[in-house]
Amino acid sequence: MASDSFSINLKDGCYHFSGVLNEFANFEVLKMASDPLRLNLSQLSKMNSIGIRNFLRFLADWGTKEIYYEHATSEFIDQVNMIPSMKGAANQAKILSFNVPWQCLSCDHEDEVYMEAAKVEPLLEDNKELSRTCPKCGKEMSLLVDSFFDFLTS
Numbered sequence: 001m002a003s004d005s006f007s008i009n010l011k012d013g014c015y016h017f018s019g020v021l022n023e024f025a026n027f028e029v030l031k032m033a034s035d036p037l038r039l040n041l042s043q044l045s046k047m048n049s050i051g052i053r054n055f056l057r058f059l060a061d062w063g064t065k066e067i068y069y070e071h072a073t074s075e076f077i078d079q080v081n082m083i084p085s086m087k088g089a090a091n092q093a094k095i096l097s098f099n100v101p102w103q104c105l106s107c108d109h110e111d112e113v114y115m116e117a118a119k120v121e122p123l124l125e126d127n128k129e130l131s132r133t134c135p136k137c138g139k140e141m142s143l144l145v146d147s148f149f150d151f152l153t154s
C-alpha cells in the first residue's frame, strides 16, 4: 500500500513523517531544513531497527542544532526511552506533544490519549499522578508502561 512507504512532507514549516520508518526511509530532504527542525510524527505507522538506525545517523549529522518533535507516537516515545541518542547529539530534542498509552486493569480496555508536554511537565514536577478514567467501565486507568514519562525527566 502506498500509505506504508515512508515519506517526508513539508507543511507550514514542519516536516511530517508518514508511513513505515524502515531501511528505505530517506532523510535527504531534511539536510536542507533550517534550524530549528520541526518534525511531526503523527502519521508514522511503524518503525524497525534499521529505520531507527538510519534516523540516528541523520540525527548525528544534524548535530547539536535544535529539534522539536510534535505528535510523537507512543512507539516513537518507547524508542526515545530506550535509546538516548533519539533526542539528538546533545540530548537537545524537545518533545512537545505525544500519545500516551493507557490500560484499564478492570476491563482490559486500552487506548491512547494525545497530550502536550507543557501540560504534563508541571504535574510530574509536583509528583502529581496523571490519571484517566476508563471510557468503558469508569474505573481508574494505568499507564501501559510505568516508565513512559522518562523522556520528559531525563
Ligand SMILES: [Zn+2]
Pocket (backbone or CB within 6 Å): 104, 105, 106, 107, 108, 109, 134, 135, 136, 137, 138, 139
Ligand atoms: Zn475499564
